[in-house]
Amino acid sequence: MSTRVSPITRICVYLALVAFAVLFIYPFFVQIATSFKTDADATNNPLSLIPNPFSMAAWRSMFDPSAAAHVPMTTWLFNSVLVASVVTVSRVFFDSLAGYALSRLRFPGRGLVFALVVGIMAVPGVALLIPKFLMVNYLGIYNTYAAMIMPLMIDAAGVFIMKQFFDSVPVSIEEAARMDGAGIFRTFWSVVLPMARPALITLTILSFQGSWNEFTHYLVVTDGTTGHQTLVTGLASLASGQLGAGTQYPLKLGAALLTTIPVAVLFFIFQRYFVRGANEGAEKG
Amino acid sequence: MFKRRSSLRGPEGLYGWLFTAPMIIILGLFLFAPILMALYVSFTNWNGNGSPFVAGPNAQFVGTKNYTDLFTRDGLTRTAFMQSISNIFYYVLLVVPIQTVIALLLALLVNSRALKAKGFFRTAFYFPSVTSAVAISTVFLFIFGNSGAVNAFLGWFGINGPQWFNDGRGLLNMLLSAIGLDGSKAGWGQHEVLGQTVWQWLSGPSVAMTVVIILVIWTTSGTFMLMFLAALQDVPPEVDEAAALDGATGLRKLLTVTLPMIKPTLFMVLTLGLIGSWQVFDQIYVMGKGNPNGTTLSPAFLSYQTGFADLRYGVGAAMSFILFLIIIVCTMLQRFLLRDKDVRRSRRRQPAVALADQPAGVTK
Structure with missing residues (x-):
């Protein structure tokens, strides 16, 4: 050709x-x-x-805290790392737990639960800004790490990816383990999860990227003061001119660069998983 | 044997619920219940003080007033809402087709057989999609700034670039004026429909909104390129060869052979783009916040602003439910268009269900 x-x-x-x-x-x-x-x-x-x-x-x-036009970058970085790490670990664990149950375990109501998961994936995030704020306010956790982390701990799309993955894996190895007397959780933890490595890596990357880049959720559950600002919400307030005066482009682009670097590094190392994630995202259903 | 199996399956019911319990609790508490709460609030005039669920001066039940006012009551709220609808209409009209064409073009280029360094180009085009929308918007603020790279570049050709972010002139208005159809003074243009004059409805995207449009096309094309690329790689080589034998080449081959083969992906890209476009928020927050003159307002941002800045949570919630409905309709459209895909294609390539929670970079 x-x-x-x-x-x-x-x-x-x-x-x-x-x-x-x-x-x-x-x-x-x-x-x-x-x-x-x-x-x-x-x-x-x-x-x-x-x-x-x-x-x-x-x-x-x-x-440098004593420098001119200081922005609390270390606090932002700390918050971003903390929130993104906890959310990522939690999503990987709970998404695969739920995905496994929906794929393998027979329990009454499974079809309904799965239908709800698929339905929830169609709910547009931007329509949830006021709803999320209302609930966080109602629970009395407004402007806390709990409010930033808990609602993101599990995501329907991640559960879906894991369910699809487990559907594609033959059931025989697990059945052998179960025949040997391993309990359900034990089978999941020591037999199924190790086999699911590629899917888990994809999920880890998507979760980290999602929670690191997340903006609107943190925006509506915190009050915008430094204590609970992440790099992204901090950068947004800096860029839209809420902090300091003048254009300060080098400062703003430096902060934007720091926001970009972690995901960029992940991207270059795990590129094929990103690609897989994008295509799986498209094939959900 | 039957007995042994059932004893093996026995605790599965319990474990099934145990394993899904965290998901049910979190999604129930932070997704399902909040939607119901917001639905209630959208029927009140809660001002942010006290509890929205205790009837009183802070949160009176007003029925469907918040919804009907958006369409029928003359005032600033309706005007802003209608302007956001008009803005997003032009935004969608430009973003969806252009990003689809660019994504397809990039995929075709990267998919060329003789190409070396495929990986490099694929990476380069996809990279913007995975980064933070807020960070990228910040960069664009600089690039399109009055003394930014774009205007400096235009300056090389003697062109005086506009003040991108302060320029509220509508592109369609400018075009119509240029061909002698100026409605800014003429009677026909001043006719008022749903809180906006005909001339305002015909404004098209403002210069400021154009920057948002360029940014979004730039960030999302890479993701959609990947989808097209996956589809193109699935086209069997025999099809290409048969087309070549029939003498079909270039554009004709693209239209008569390639496009029909990847039609499901094309529908998917179009509808995902449609769904994502309606949700634009982060870029607006950083780059315009509605300025200048409300020409960069999107319904999502207006809903946020009405709630959190104007403390009219009821109206803001009503707006977000209308947005919600529109997006759900787009999702239905997508499921309808892609409904028979699973009959014809293998299990691994099942139909794409519309996702609000999309793959990296589609909305962000």
Whole structure:
């Protein structure tokens, strides 16, 4: 086939691809470069990828409490890491637990529970802002870590992914374990979960990415003061001008960069799981 | 044997419920119950003080007033709501087709047989989809700023770029004016329909909203490209060869051979895009908050603002339920369009059920 592609077509394809790649990647380089610029340099040479002069002012503002225009980056980072880690561990465990039950265990009402899970996946998140706030308020946990973490501890989509995965795994090994007298939880924990590694990695990545990038949930269950701000909600208040004065682009883009890095690192290491996650997300049903 | 099996299955009922209990509790407590609570609040005029569930001066029961007012009562609320609907209409009209075409184009390019470095390009195009919408919006604030990269780039060609985020002029208004159909003064344009003049309904996306549109297309195309890529890789090579023997090439082959083969994926991308577009929020929060002149208001953001900033939770909740309904209708449409896919295709490629909770990057 490849012999039939004319060199001109091939050059056009490459040119188009490179042009798109530049469009898609350039903003990330802008982020990195601008965070090392001075405010004036950022404004005067927005296209340049070389800071002139090189300046650490933005980074000092983020990590040196005595610096000018200090933002509480360490608190934001701590909160993001805490919340995202707890949510991820919890989702991986409880999603696979529920997914396993829905796939393997026969219990009355299973069909109904599964139908509800599928139904819940269709509920649009942005329609839940006021509802979530009402419940968190009602429970008296507004502006606490509990409010940030608990509602995210299990997600219907994750349960669905795990159920689909267990449906695709032959049942014979578990039955052997059960015949040997292992209990149901024991079978799940020491036989089923180790076999589910690829699905668990996918779920871990999706959960971490989701809770790290999450914005609206944290926005409505906390009051926007530093104590419970994550990197994302902190950055949003910084970017929309609620903190400090002036444009402060190097500072804002530095904070945006820090928000991007953890997911970017995960992405480059576990790329194929991201791809699988995206396609599984599309094939749910 | 039967006895042994049933004793083996015996505790499954108990364990089934035990294993699903955490999910039922969490989703019940933070999803199901809150929706019912909000439904009640949408029938009250709760102002954020005291409990919304104790009738009193802070939370009077007002029936369906919050809903009907959005459509029938003249006032700022209806005008803002109708403007958000108009904004999102133009937003969807541009985002969904453009992102679908770009995603398909990228997938076709990456899928070319002779291409080297496939992996690199796929990574480059997909990467924006996995990052935080808030972080990316911050970057776009800078890039499209008055002294930002885009205007600097336009400056090379002697073009004076607009003040993107302060420019509330509607693109369609500008286009109509340019061809001599200026309705800003003329009688026909000043006719009022549902709280907005005809001219306002015909504004099209504002310059500021255009930036949001560009940003969203840029972030979501990668995800949809992956879906198209998966579908393209499923097209059997014989089909390609048969098409080539029939002399079908280029655009004709795309339209008559490739597209029909990947029709289910095309429907899926279109409807996922439709569902995701209605929910745009994060980008609006960072980039415009409705400014200038309400031209970047989306229904989701307006609902948030009405509740949390104006402390009119009842009206805000009513808006979010209307949004909810619209999205559910889109979801139904999707399930309807993809309904017979499982009959024709293997189990692994089952029909896509519409998800509000979408794969990475579709909405964010």
